[in-house]
Amino acid sequence: MKDIFKHFAHLAETGKLLASEPLAPYSSFKIGGPADVFAIPDTQKDLIELLIYALKHNIPRFILGKATNLLIGDRGIRGLVISMEGFRKITRDENFVSAFAGVSLKELCDFACAEGLSGLEFACGIPGSVGGAVFMNAGAYEGEIRDLLYCSKCIIPDLEHLESSNPILHLKKEEHLFSYRHSALQDRGLIQLSSVFQLIPKAPALIRQRMVELDAMRNDKQPMDMPSAGSVFKRPEGHFTGKLVDDCGLRGFQIGDAAISDKHCGFIVNKGNASAKDVLDLIKYVQDTVYNRFGVKLETEIRIVGEM
Template sequence: MDLQIDQKFVDEIRSRMEPSCVLLNEPMREHTTFHIGGPADVLIFPTSMEDVSFVFQCLKKHGIPFVILGNGSNVLVLDKGIRGAVIKFNSLFSAIEKKGNILKAGAGALLSDIAKFAAEKGLSGMEFACGIPGSIGGAVFMNAGAYDGEMKQVVSLVRAISPEGKTVHFAADHLEFGYRHSIFQENGCAICEVELTLVPGAVQDIEEKMAGFTKRRESKQPLEMPSAGSTFKRPEGYYAGTLIEQTGLKGFTVGGAQISEKHAGFVVNTGSATAADVLELIRQVQQCVFDKHQVKLFPEVRVLGEKD
Protein backbone atom coordinates (compact mmCIF):
# COMPACT_ATOMS: atom_id res chain seq x y z
CA MET A 1 0.00 0.00 0.00
CA ASP A 2 1.07 3.63 -0.43
CA LEU A 3 2.64 5.32 2.57
CA GLN A 4 0.06 7.58 4.24
CA ILE A 5 2.44 9.70 6.29
CA ASP A 6 4.55 12.82 5.82
CA GLN A 7 7.92 11.85 4.33
CA LYS A 8 9.50 14.84 6.08
CA PHE A 9 8.55 13.27 9.40
CA VAL A 10 10.12 9.96 8.38
CA ASP A 11 13.31 11.69 7.25
CA GLU A 12 13.53 13.66 10.48
CA ILE A 13 13.11 10.53 12.63
CA ARG A 14 15.62 8.59 10.56
CA SER A 15 18.17 11.39 10.90
CA ARG A 16 18.49 10.48 14.57
CA MET A 17 17.57 6.82 14.92
CA GLU A 18 19.03 3.59 13.55
CA PRO A 19 17.39 2.30 10.32
CA SER A 20 16.28 -0.89 12.09
CA CYS A 21 14.33 1.23 14.59
CA VAL A 22 12.13 2.92 11.97
CA LEU A 23 10.05 0.58 9.78
CA LEU A 24 7.59 1.66 7.08
CA ASN A 25 4.36 -0.14 6.13
CA GLU A 26 5.17 -2.77 8.71
CA PRO A 27 2.56 -5.57 9.14
CA MET A 28 1.33 -5.38 12.72
CA ARG A 29 0.55 -9.10 12.74
CA GLU A 30 4.31 -9.48 13.24
CA HIS A 31 4.18 -7.35 16.40
CA THR A 32 1.12 -8.57 18.31
CA THR A 33 0.53 -11.82 20.16
CA PHE A 34 -2.73 -12.28 18.21
CA HIS A 35 -0.72 -12.40 14.94
CA ILE A 36 -3.43 -10.25 13.38
CA GLY A 37 -3.36 -6.76 11.88
CA GLY A 38 -2.66 -4.70 8.79
CA PRO A 39 0.34 -2.41 8.30
CA ALA A 40 1.35 0.61 10.36
CA ASP A 41 2.45 3.60 8.32
CA VAL A 42 5.57 3.83 10.46
CA LEU A 43 6.67 1.65 13.39
CA ILE A 44 9.25 3.17 15.73
CA PHE A 45 11.32 1.37 18.38
CA PRO A 46 12.77 3.91 20.84
CA THR A 47 15.91 2.99 22.78
CA SER A 48 15.86 5.80 25.38
CA MET A 49 13.65 8.41 26.98
CA GLU A 50 15.47 10.97 24.82
CA ASP A 51 14.30 9.05 21.74
CA VAL A 52 10.72 9.13 22.96
CA SER A 53 10.88 12.86 23.67
CA PHE A 54 12.34 13.52 20.21
CA VAL A 55 9.72 11.37 18.47
CA PHE A 56 6.86 13.05 20.37
CA GLN A 57 8.14 16.50 19.43
CA CYS A 58 8.31 15.43 15.77
CA LEU A 59 4.83 13.93 15.91
CA LYS A 60 3.42 17.18 17.28
CA LYS A 61 5.36 19.29 14.78
CA HIS A 62 4.01 17.31 11.81
CA GLY A 63 0.52 16.73 13.23
CA ILE A 64 0.76 12.94 13.05
CA PRO A 65 -1.46 10.67 15.18
CA PHE A 66 0.23 7.91 17.15
CA VAL A 67 -0.35 4.76 19.15
CA ILE A 68 1.87 3.40 21.92
CA LEU A 69 2.40 -0.35 22.24
CA GLY A 70 4.21 -2.65 24.62
CA ASN A 71 4.48 -6.34 23.80
CA GLY A 72 1.25 -6.19 21.76
CA SER A 73 -0.37 -8.77 24.01
CA ASN A 74 -3.69 -7.11 24.81
CA VAL A 75 -4.55 -5.57 21.46
CA LEU A 76 -6.38 -6.31 18.24
CA VAL A 77 -5.09 -4.34 15.26
CA LEU A 78 -7.69 -3.91 12.54
CA ASP A 79 -7.18 -5.35 9.05
CA LYS A 80 -6.52 -1.98 7.40
CA GLY A 81 -3.71 -1.34 9.83
CA ILE A 82 -2.80 1.83 11.72
CA ARG A 83 -2.52 5.27 10.16
CA GLY A 84 0.20 7.46 11.56
CA ALA A 85 2.92 6.20 13.88
CA VAL A 86 3.18 3.29 16.27
CA ILE A 87 5.74 3.62 19.06
CA LYS A 88 6.61 0.16 20.34
CA PHE A 89 8.67 -0.55 23.43
CA ASN A 90 10.54 -3.82 23.05
CA SER A 91 13.83 -5.43 24.14
CA LEU A 92 15.72 -2.28 23.17
CA PHE A 93 14.06 -0.55 26.13
CA SER A 94 14.02 -3.31 28.72
CA ALA A 95 16.83 -2.87 31.26
CA ILE A 96 16.07 -4.06 34.80
CA GLU A 97 17.97 -2.70 37.82
CA LYS A 98 17.78 -3.35 41.57
CA LYS A 99 18.37 -0.87 44.36
CA GLY A 100 17.42 -2.20 47.76
CA ASN A 101 13.82 -3.39 47.60
CA ILE A 102 13.13 -1.35 44.46
CA LEU A 103 13.34 -2.61 40.88
CA LYS A 104 13.52 -0.14 38.02
CA ALA A 105 12.48 -1.52 34.63
CA GLY A 106 12.32 -0.08 31.14
CA ALA A 107 8.85 -0.07 29.61
CA GLY A 108 9.71 -2.88 27.19
CA ALA A 109 10.83 -5.34 29.88
CA LEU A 110 8.64 -8.44 29.90
CA LEU A 111 6.72 -9.21 33.07
CA SER A 112 8.06 -12.76 33.01
CA ASP A 113 11.64 -11.46 32.98
CA ILE A 114 10.97 -9.00 35.80
CA ALA A 115 9.33 -11.69 37.93
CA LYS A 116 12.28 -14.00 37.35
CA PHE A 117 14.78 -11.22 38.12
CA ALA A 118 12.94 -10.35 41.33
CA ALA A 119 12.88 -14.00 42.41
CA GLU A 120 16.62 -14.36 41.83
CA LYS A 121 17.20 -11.29 44.01
CA GLY A 122 14.95 -12.59 46.79
CA LEU A 123 12.22 -10.00 46.26
CA SER A 124 8.54 -10.92 46.49
CA GLY A 125 5.49 -9.22 45.02
CA MET A 126 5.75 -9.91 41.29
CA GLU A 127 4.94 -13.61 41.40
CA PHE A 128 1.40 -13.05 40.10
CA ALA A 129 2.79 -11.58 36.88
CA CYS A 130 5.18 -14.40 35.98
CA GLY A 131 2.95 -15.75 33.21
CA ILE A 132 1.28 -12.60 31.89
CA PRO A 133 2.49 -12.24 28.27
CA GLY A 134 3.06 -8.51 28.38
CA SER A 135 5.60 -5.78 29.02
CA ILE A 136 5.76 -3.71 32.19
CA GLY A 137 4.65 -0.59 30.29
CA GLY A 138 1.55 -2.28 28.94
CA ALA A 139 0.89 -3.84 32.33
CA VAL A 140 0.90 -0.45 34.05
CA PHE A 141 -1.28 1.03 31.28
CA MET A 142 -3.91 -1.68 31.87
CA ASN A 143 -3.24 -2.30 35.58
CA ALA A 144 -2.74 -5.91 34.58
CA GLY A 145 -3.45 -8.59 37.14
CA ALA A 146 -3.74 -12.30 37.80
CA TYR A 147 -4.16 -14.64 40.76
CA ASP A 148 -5.36 -11.85 43.09
CA GLY A 149 -2.38 -9.63 42.25
CA GLU A 150 -2.40 -6.33 40.34
CA MET A 151 0.22 -3.84 39.22
CA LYS A 152 -1.20 -1.22 41.58
CA GLN A 153 0.05 -3.31 44.50
CA VAL A 154 3.70 -2.96 43.49
CA VAL A 155 4.14 0.16 41.32
CA SER A 156 5.59 3.08 43.29
CA LEU A 157 6.72 5.46 40.52
CA VAL A 158 6.35 5.85 36.75
CA ARG A 159 8.56 8.01 34.54
CA ALA A 160 6.87 9.02 31.32
CA ILE A 161 7.09 11.40 28.39
CA SER A 162 4.17 13.75 27.79
CA PRO A 163 2.73 14.32 24.30
CA GLU A 164 4.70 17.59 24.28
CA GLY A 165 7.94 15.68 24.80
CA LYS A 166 8.44 16.61 28.47
CA THR A 167 9.61 14.19 31.18
CA VAL A 168 6.94 13.69 33.84
CA HIS A 169 6.88 11.58 37.00
CA PHE A 170 3.82 9.90 38.49
CA ALA A 171 3.82 8.70 42.08
CA ALA A 172 1.62 5.73 42.94
CA ASP A 173 -1.22 7.84 44.33
CA HIS A 174 -1.50 9.76 41.05
CA LEU A 175 -1.82 6.76 38.74
CA GLU A 176 -5.61 6.40 39.13
CA PHE A 177 -5.40 2.62 39.11
CA GLY A 178 -8.69 0.76 38.83
CA TYR A 179 -9.85 -2.51 37.29
CA ARG A 180 -7.85 -2.68 34.04
CA HIS A 181 -7.41 1.08 34.17
CA SER A 182 -4.73 3.70 34.75
CA ILE A 183 -4.36 7.43 34.13
CA PHE A 184 -2.33 6.67 30.99
CA GLN A 185 -5.48 5.64 29.15
CA GLU A 186 -6.49 9.31 29.17
CA ASN A 187 -3.37 11.48 29.36
CA GLY A 188 -1.50 10.39 26.21
CA CYS A 189 1.81 9.99 28.02
CA ALA A 190 4.26 7.25 27.09
CA ILE A 191 5.28 5.08 30.02
CA CYS A 192 9.08 4.76 29.85
CA GLU A 193 10.33 3.48 33.21
CA VAL A 194 8.56 1.85 36.12
CA GLU A 195 9.72 1.50 39.71
CA LEU A 196 8.39 -1.45 41.70
CA THR A 197 8.63 -1.59 45.48
CA LEU A 198 8.84 -5.22 46.56
CA VAL A 199 9.45 -7.03 49.84
CA PRO A 200 12.26 -9.43 50.80
CA GLY A 201 11.45 -13.11 50.65
CA ALA A 202 13.08 -16.51 50.46
CA VAL A 203 14.13 -17.33 46.90
CA GLN A 204 12.84 -20.90 47.15
CA ASP A 205 9.41 -19.78 48.40
CA ILE A 206 9.10 -17.18 45.65
CA GLU A 207 10.12 -19.65 42.94
CA GLU A 208 7.72 -22.29 44.25
CA LYS A 209 4.85 -19.81 44.18
CA MET A 210 5.71 -18.82 40.60
CA ALA A 211 5.97 -22.47 39.58
CA GLY A 212 2.50 -23.06 41.00
CA PHE A 213 1.03 -20.15 39.06
CA THR A 214 2.76 -21.32 35.89
CA LYS A 215 1.40 -24.84 36.26
CA ARG A 216 -2.14 -23.52 36.74
CA ARG A 217 -1.81 -21.22 33.73
CA GLU A 218 -0.40 -23.91 31.44
CA SER A 219 -3.12 -26.41 32.42
CA LYS A 220 -6.02 -24.01 31.89
CA GLN A 221 -5.07 -21.46 29.23
CA PRO A 222 -4.50 -21.91 25.46
CA LEU A 223 -0.88 -20.74 25.54
CA GLU A 224 -0.07 -22.81 22.46
CA MET A 225 -2.26 -20.64 20.19
CA PRO A 226 -2.05 -16.96 19.25
CA SER A 227 -4.39 -14.78 21.30
CA ALA A 228 -4.55 -11.39 22.97
CA GLY A 229 -4.94 -12.95 26.41
CA SER A 230 -8.22 -12.83 28.26
CA THR A 231 -10.77 -11.36 25.83
CA PHE A 232 -13.46 -10.01 28.13
CA LYS A 233 -13.48 -8.00 31.33
CA ARG A 234 -14.83 -9.82 34.35
CA PRO A 235 -18.52 -8.90 34.81
CA GLU A 236 -19.36 -8.13 38.42
CA GLY A 237 -20.37 -11.29 40.23
CA TYR A 238 -19.44 -13.60 37.35
CA TYR A 239 -16.56 -15.00 35.32
CA ALA A 240 -16.73 -14.32 31.59
CA GLY A 241 -15.27 -17.69 30.64
CA THR A 242 -17.81 -19.55 32.76
CA LEU A 243 -20.73 -17.63 31.25
CA ILE A 244 -19.48 -18.30 27.73
CA GLU A 245 -18.99 -22.01 28.44
CA GLN A 246 -22.44 -22.27 30.04
CA THR A 247 -23.85 -20.70 26.87
CA GLY A 248 -22.39 -23.60 24.89
CA LEU A 249 -19.90 -21.54 22.93
CA LYS A 250 -16.64 -23.35 23.65
CA GLY A 251 -15.05 -24.03 20.25
CA PHE A 252 -17.44 -21.67 18.44
CA THR A 253 -15.75 -20.16 15.37
CA VAL A 254 -16.12 -17.26 12.98
CA GLY A 255 -13.65 -17.57 10.13
CA GLY A 256 -10.25 -18.20 11.67
CA ALA A 257 -11.24 -16.92 15.12
CA GLN A 258 -12.36 -19.38 17.77
CA ILE A 259 -13.54 -19.46 21.35
CA SER A 260 -10.79 -21.58 22.87
CA GLU A 261 -11.74 -25.18 23.54
CA LYS A 262 -9.41 -25.06 26.54
CA HIS A 263 -10.65 -21.84 28.18
CA ALA A 264 -13.80 -20.09 26.99
CA GLY A 265 -12.53 -16.70 28.16
CA PHE A 266 -10.00 -16.63 25.32
CA VAL A 267 -10.49 -15.94 21.63
CA VAL A 268 -7.68 -17.63 19.69
CA ASN A 269 -6.36 -17.33 16.15
CA THR A 270 -6.50 -20.78 14.56
CA GLY A 271 -4.09 -19.62 11.87
CA SER A 272 -5.93 -17.40 9.42
CA ALA A 273 -8.10 -15.12 11.57
CA THR A 274 -8.72 -11.55 10.54
CA ALA A 275 -9.64 -8.73 12.87
CA ALA A 276 -13.10 -8.77 11.28
CA ASP A 277 -13.45 -12.43 12.29
CA VAL A 278 -12.52 -11.63 15.89
CA LEU A 279 -14.88 -8.67 16.15
CA GLU A 280 -17.80 -10.64 14.74
CA LEU A 281 -17.06 -13.51 17.09
CA ILE A 282 -17.00 -11.12 20.04
CA ARG A 283 -20.29 -9.57 18.90
CA GLN A 284 -22.02 -12.93 18.63
CA VAL A 285 -20.68 -14.10 22.00
CA GLN A 286 -21.90 -10.90 23.67
CA GLN A 287 -25.37 -11.36 22.17
CA CYS A 288 -25.64 -15.06 23.06
CA VAL A 289 -24.45 -14.57 26.63
CA PHE A 290 -26.85 -11.68 27.16
CA ASP A 291 -29.76 -13.64 25.70
CA LYS A 292 -29.09 -16.57 28.03
CA HIS A 293 -27.85 -14.85 31.22
CA GLN A 294 -28.85 -11.17 30.86
CA VAL A 295 -25.23 -10.25 31.53
CA LYS A 296 -23.34 -7.81 29.33
CA LEU A 297 -19.76 -8.71 28.42
CA PHE A 298 -17.28 -5.99 27.52
CA PRO A 299 -14.00 -6.62 25.71
CA GLU A 300 -10.78 -6.23 27.64
CA VAL A 301 -8.77 -6.21 24.41
CA ARG A 302 -7.87 -2.78 22.96
CA VAL A 303 -8.94 -2.38 19.33
CA LEU A 304 -6.53 -0.23 17.32
CA GLY A 305 -6.37 0.94 13.73
CA GLU A 306 -8.28 2.29 10.76
CA LYS A 307 -11.96 1.41 10.70
CA ASP A 308 -13.92 0.76 7.52
Protein backbone atom coordinates in the same frame (compact mmCIF):
# COMPACT_ATOMS: atom_id res chain seq x y z
CA MET B 1 5.17 11.71 6.03
CA LYS B 2 8.15 10.55 3.91
CA ASP B 3 10.20 13.40 5.42
CA ILE B 4 10.19 11.56 8.73
CA PHE B 5 12.80 9.16 7.28
CA LYS B 6 15.09 12.12 6.42
CA HIS B 7 14.47 13.81 9.74
CA PHE B 8 15.31 10.65 11.71
CA ALA B 9 17.95 9.29 9.31
CA HIS B 10 19.99 7.83 12.21
CA LEU B 11 16.98 5.67 13.19
CA ALA B 12 16.13 4.69 9.60
CA GLU B 13 19.75 3.68 8.91
CA THR B 14 19.83 1.37 11.93
CA GLY B 15 16.49 -0.32 11.19
CA LYS B 16 14.69 1.53 13.99
CA LEU B 17 12.35 3.41 11.64
CA LEU B 18 10.46 1.29 9.14
CA ALA B 19 7.83 2.00 6.47
CA SER B 20 4.67 -0.11 6.04
CA GLU B 21 5.74 -2.55 8.73
CA PRO B 22 3.29 -5.48 9.14
CA LEU B 23 2.09 -5.62 12.74
CA ALA B 24 0.74 -9.21 12.87
CA PRO B 25 4.17 -10.69 13.73
CA TYR B 26 4.40 -8.37 16.75
CA SER B 27 0.93 -9.23 18.04
CA SER B 28 0.20 -12.22 20.28
CA PHE B 29 -3.00 -12.72 18.19
CA LYS B 30 -0.85 -12.83 15.00
CA ILE B 31 -3.39 -10.45 13.45
CA GLY B 32 -3.05 -6.92 12.09
CA GLY B 33 -2.14 -4.95 8.97
CA PRO B 34 0.81 -2.56 8.63
CA ALA B 35 1.84 0.56 10.51
CA ASP B 36 2.48 3.42 8.07
CA VAL B 37 5.66 4.16 10.02
CA PHE B 38 7.05 1.96 12.80
CA ALA B 39 9.65 3.33 15.21
CA ILE B 40 11.71 1.54 17.85
CA PRO B 41 13.50 4.35 19.70
CA ASP B 42 15.85 3.42 22.53
CA THR B 43 16.66 6.83 23.96
CA GLN B 44 14.38 9.27 25.73
CA LYS B 45 15.62 11.99 23.36
CA ASP B 46 14.55 10.08 20.22
CA LEU B 47 11.22 9.14 21.77
CA ILE B 48 10.46 12.75 22.63
CA GLU B 49 11.59 14.02 19.23
CA LEU B 50 9.36 11.46 17.48
CA LEU B 51 6.40 12.61 19.59
CA ILE B 52 7.13 16.27 18.81
CA TYR B 53 7.49 15.49 15.10
CA ALA B 54 4.16 13.65 15.03
CA LEU B 55 2.37 16.47 16.86
CA LYS B 56 3.84 19.20 14.64
CA HIS B 57 2.95 17.29 11.44
CA ASN B 58 -0.50 16.18 12.62
CA ILE B 59 0.51 12.54 12.36
CA PRO B 60 -1.55 10.23 14.61
CA ARG B 61 0.57 8.01 16.83
CA PHE B 62 0.11 4.87 18.86
CA ILE B 63 2.30 3.44 21.64
CA LEU B 64 2.94 -0.30 21.41
CA GLY B 65 4.07 -2.57 24.24
CA LYS B 66 4.29 -6.29 23.48
CA ALA B 67 0.90 -6.21 21.72
CA THR B 68 -0.57 -8.95 23.94
CA ASN B 69 -3.78 -7.09 24.77
CA LEU B 70 -4.60 -5.77 21.32
CA LEU B 71 -6.77 -6.58 18.36
CA ILE B 72 -5.09 -4.68 15.52
CA GLY B 73 -7.26 -3.98 12.47
CA ASP B 74 -6.69 -5.83 9.18
CA ARG B 75 -5.78 -2.55 7.47
CA GLY B 76 -3.29 -1.68 10.16
CA ILE B 77 -2.61 1.54 12.04
CA ARG B 78 -2.35 4.89 10.30
CA GLY B 79 0.47 7.24 11.18
CA LEU B 80 3.31 6.44 13.55
CA VAL B 81 3.45 3.37 15.78
CA ILE B 82 6.10 3.69 18.48
CA SER B 83 7.29 0.43 20.01
CA MET B 84 8.67 0.75 23.55
CA GLU B 85 10.77 -2.45 23.12
CA GLY B 86 13.98 -0.38 23.07
CA PHE B 87 13.62 0.68 26.73
CA ARG B 88 14.91 -2.34 28.58
CA LYS B 89 16.85 -1.44 31.72
CA ILE B 90 16.17 -3.09 35.13
CA THR B 91 17.93 -2.04 38.33
CA ARG B 92 17.65 -2.73 42.05
CA ASP B 93 17.99 -0.36 44.99
CA GLU B 94 17.38 -2.09 48.35
CA ASN B 95 13.85 -3.56 48.11
CA PHE B 96 12.91 -1.45 45.10
CA VAL B 97 13.20 -2.64 41.50
CA SER B 98 13.02 -0.14 38.67
CA ALA B 99 12.10 -1.33 35.18
CA PHE B 100 11.73 0.51 31.90
CA ALA B 101 8.67 0.19 29.68
CA GLY B 102 9.99 -2.43 27.25
CA VAL B 103 11.06 -4.96 29.89
CA SER B 104 8.81 -8.02 29.75
CA LEU B 105 6.98 -9.03 32.92
CA LYS B 106 8.76 -12.39 32.67
CA GLU B 107 12.18 -10.67 32.67
CA LEU B 108 11.10 -8.47 35.58
CA CYS B 109 9.89 -11.49 37.59
CA ASP B 110 13.05 -13.48 36.83
CA PHE B 111 15.17 -10.51 37.91
CA ALA B 112 13.23 -10.05 41.17
CA CYS B 113 13.44 -13.77 41.87
CA ALA B 114 17.21 -13.87 41.33
CA GLU B 115 17.54 -10.87 43.66
CA GLY B 116 15.43 -12.60 46.32
CA LEU B 117 12.60 -10.07 46.09
CA SER B 118 9.01 -11.29 46.27
CA GLY B 119 5.65 -9.83 45.23
CA LEU B 120 5.61 -10.06 41.46
CA GLU B 121 5.16 -13.84 41.20
CA PHE B 122 1.52 -13.41 40.11
CA ALA B 123 2.70 -11.59 36.96
CA CYS B 124 5.29 -14.09 35.71
CA GLY B 125 2.94 -15.68 33.16
CA ILE B 126 1.38 -12.45 31.84
CA PRO B 127 3.07 -12.04 28.46
CA GLY B 128 3.07 -8.21 28.32
CA SER B 129 5.62 -5.48 28.99
CA VAL B 130 6.03 -3.35 32.10
CA GLY B 131 4.55 -0.36 30.21
CA GLY B 132 1.47 -2.31 29.10
CA ALA B 133 1.05 -3.81 32.57
CA VAL B 134 1.10 -0.43 34.33
CA PHE B 135 -1.19 1.09 31.69
CA MET B 136 -3.66 -1.82 32.08
CA ASN B 137 -3.11 -2.49 35.82
CA ALA B 138 -2.55 -6.10 34.78
CA GLY B 139 -3.40 -8.76 37.31
CA ALA B 140 -3.78 -12.46 37.95
CA TYR B 141 -4.13 -14.91 40.84
CA GLU B 142 -5.24 -12.32 43.41
CA GLY B 143 -2.39 -9.95 42.50
CA GLU B 144 -2.40 -6.69 40.56
CA ILE B 145 0.30 -4.26 39.46
CA ARG B 146 -1.13 -1.65 41.83
CA ASP B 147 -0.22 -3.83 44.84
CA LEU B 148 3.53 -3.37 44.23
CA LEU B 149 3.86 -0.22 42.20
CA TYR B 150 5.68 2.58 44.03
CA CYS B 151 5.98 5.31 41.37
CA SER B 152 6.40 5.85 37.61
CA LYS B 153 8.10 8.23 35.24
CA CYS B 154 5.78 9.21 32.41
CA ILE B 155 5.89 11.50 29.43
CA ILE B 156 3.09 14.03 29.01
CA PRO B 157 2.68 13.99 25.25
CA ASP B 158 1.75 17.62 24.52
CA LEU B 159 4.01 20.17 22.85
CA GLU B 160 4.20 22.43 25.87
CA HIS B 161 5.69 19.66 28.04
CA LEU B 162 7.66 17.87 25.31
CA GLU B 163 9.49 21.07 24.38
CA SER B 164 10.08 22.14 27.99
CA SER B 165 13.35 21.45 29.84
CA ASN B 166 11.66 18.69 31.87
CA PRO B 167 9.05 16.69 29.97
CA ILE B 168 8.96 13.89 32.57
CA LEU B 169 6.12 13.60 35.05
CA HIS B 170 6.81 11.70 38.30
CA LEU B 171 3.65 9.87 39.19
CA LYS B 172 3.25 8.63 42.77
CA LYS B 173 1.38 5.38 43.39
CA GLU B 174 -1.91 7.06 44.34
CA GLU B 175 -1.75 9.31 41.28
CA HIS B 176 -2.09 6.26 39.00
CA LEU B 177 -5.74 5.99 40.16
CA PHE B 178 -5.66 2.26 39.58
CA SER B 179 -8.83 0.22 39.37
CA TYR B 180 -9.70 -3.06 37.68
CA ARG B 181 -7.71 -3.12 34.37
CA HIS B 182 -7.56 0.66 34.49
CA SER B 183 -5.06 3.40 35.30
CA ALA B 184 -4.92 7.19 34.98
CA LEU B 185 -2.48 6.68 32.10
CA GLN B 186 -5.47 5.65 29.97
CA ASP B 187 -7.45 8.80 30.80
CA ARG B 188 -4.53 11.22 30.55
CA GLY B 189 -2.81 9.66 27.51
CA LEU B 190 0.45 9.43 29.49
CA ILE B 191 3.36 7.38 28.16
CA GLN B 192 5.02 5.28 30.84
CA LEU B 193 8.80 5.33 30.57
CA SER B 194 9.73 3.41 33.74
CA SER B 195 8.23 2.28 37.04
CA VAL B 196 9.53 1.35 40.46
CA PHE B 197 8.12 -1.66 42.33
CA GLN B 198 8.39 -2.12 46.09
CA LEU B 199 9.06 -5.77 46.93
CA ILE B 200 9.70 -7.95 49.98
CA PRO B 201 12.86 -10.04 50.61
CA LYS B 202 12.30 -13.81 50.33
CA ALA B 203 14.38 -16.88 49.46
CA PRO B 204 14.76 -17.16 45.65
CA ALA B 205 13.89 -20.89 45.77
CA LEU B 206 10.49 -20.11 47.37
CA ILE B 207 9.77 -17.36 44.83
CA ARG B 208 10.71 -19.69 41.96
CA GLN B 209 8.53 -22.46 43.39
CA ARG B 210 5.49 -20.14 43.41
CA MET B 211 6.22 -18.98 39.85
CA VAL B 212 6.46 -22.59 38.64
CA GLU B 213 3.13 -23.42 40.39
CA LEU B 214 1.39 -20.43 38.81
CA ASP B 215 2.81 -21.24 35.37
CA ALA B 216 1.52 -24.80 35.68
CA MET B 217 -1.96 -23.54 36.68
CA ARG B 218 -1.97 -21.16 33.71
CA ASN B 219 -0.85 -23.82 31.24
CA ASP B 220 -3.49 -26.16 32.60
CA LYS B 221 -6.38 -23.67 32.29
CA GLN B 222 -5.45 -21.35 29.40
CA PRO B 223 -4.63 -21.96 25.70
CA MET B 224 -1.05 -20.69 26.04
CA ASP B 225 -0.02 -22.62 22.89
CA MET B 226 -2.46 -20.74 20.60
CA PRO B 227 -2.30 -17.13 19.37
CA SER B 228 -4.67 -14.99 21.48
CA ALA B 229 -4.81 -11.74 23.41
CA GLY B 230 -5.70 -13.32 26.76
CA SER B 231 -9.13 -12.77 28.33
CA VAL B 232 -11.22 -10.96 25.74
CA PHE B 233 -13.74 -9.57 28.23
CA LYS B 234 -13.51 -7.88 31.60
CA ARG B 235 -14.89 -9.94 34.48
CA PRO B 236 -18.53 -8.85 34.88
CA GLU B 237 -19.55 -8.11 38.48
CA GLY B 238 -20.73 -11.34 40.15
CA HIS B 239 -20.02 -13.62 37.17
CA PHE B 240 -17.24 -15.52 35.41
CA THR B 241 -17.07 -14.76 31.70
CA GLY B 242 -15.85 -18.24 30.76
CA LYS B 243 -18.82 -19.89 32.49
CA LEU B 244 -21.36 -17.50 30.90
CA VAL B 245 -19.93 -18.19 27.43
CA ASP B 246 -19.79 -21.94 28.08
CA ASP B 247 -23.37 -21.98 29.41
CA CYS B 248 -24.47 -20.40 26.11
CA GLY B 249 -23.05 -23.47 24.33
CA LEU B 250 -20.32 -21.42 22.64
CA ARG B 251 -17.26 -23.52 23.61
CA GLY B 252 -15.33 -24.02 20.36
CA PHE B 253 -17.75 -21.81 18.39
CA GLN B 254 -15.96 -20.35 15.40
CA ILE B 255 -16.28 -17.50 12.89
CA GLY B 256 -13.70 -17.86 10.15
CA ASP B 257 -10.51 -18.91 11.93
CA ALA B 258 -11.42 -17.09 15.15
CA ALA B 259 -12.72 -19.51 17.77
CA ILE B 260 -13.81 -19.59 21.39
CA SER B 261 -11.06 -21.62 23.02
CA ASP B 262 -11.99 -25.20 23.91
CA LYS B 263 -9.76 -24.86 26.96
CA HIS B 264 -11.01 -21.52 28.36
CA CYS B 265 -14.21 -19.91 27.06
CA GLY B 266 -13.02 -16.42 28.03
CA PHE B 267 -10.34 -16.62 25.34
CA ILE B 268 -10.67 -16.22 21.58
CA VAL B 269 -7.89 -18.01 19.69
CA ASN B 270 -6.61 -17.62 16.15
CA LYS B 271 -6.72 -21.09 14.60
CA GLY B 272 -4.62 -20.08 11.60
CA ASN B 273 -5.65 -17.19 9.41
CA ALA B 274 -8.24 -15.35 11.49
CA SER B 275 -8.78 -11.75 10.45
CA ALA B 276 -9.49 -8.91 12.85
CA LYS B 277 -13.00 -8.87 11.35
CA ASP B 278 -13.51 -12.55 12.27
CA VAL B 279 -12.52 -11.77 15.85
CA LEU B 280 -14.73 -8.67 16.01
CA ASP B 281 -17.72 -10.56 14.60
CA LEU B 282 -17.15 -13.31 17.16
CA ILE B 283 -16.88 -10.78 20.01
CA LYS B 284 -20.18 -9.19 18.95
CA TYR B 285 -21.83 -12.61 18.61
CA VAL B 286 -20.73 -13.62 22.12
CA GLN B 287 -21.82 -10.27 23.61
CA ASP B 288 -25.27 -10.54 22.01
CA THR B 289 -25.73 -14.20 22.94
CA VAL B 290 -24.68 -13.73 26.58
CA TYR B 291 -26.83 -10.61 26.91
CA ASN B 292 -29.92 -12.27 25.41
CA ARG B 293 -29.54 -15.34 27.62
CA PHE B 294 -28.36 -13.85 30.93
CA GLY B 295 -28.86 -10.07 30.64
CA VAL B 296 -25.12 -9.56 31.33
CA LYS B 297 -23.22 -7.00 29.26
CA LEU B 298 -19.68 -8.15 28.42
CA GLU B 299 -17.21 -5.31 28.01
CA THR B 300 -13.97 -5.96 26.11
CA GLU B 301 -10.72 -6.01 28.07
CA ILE B 302 -8.66 -6.21 24.87
CA ARG B 303 -8.15 -2.92 23.08
CA ILE B 304 -9.33 -2.70 19.48
CA VAL B 305 -7.06 -0.42 17.45
CA GLY B 306 -6.39 0.62 13.86
CA GLU B 307 -8.50 0.30 10.72
CA MET B 308 -10.63 -2.80 10.30
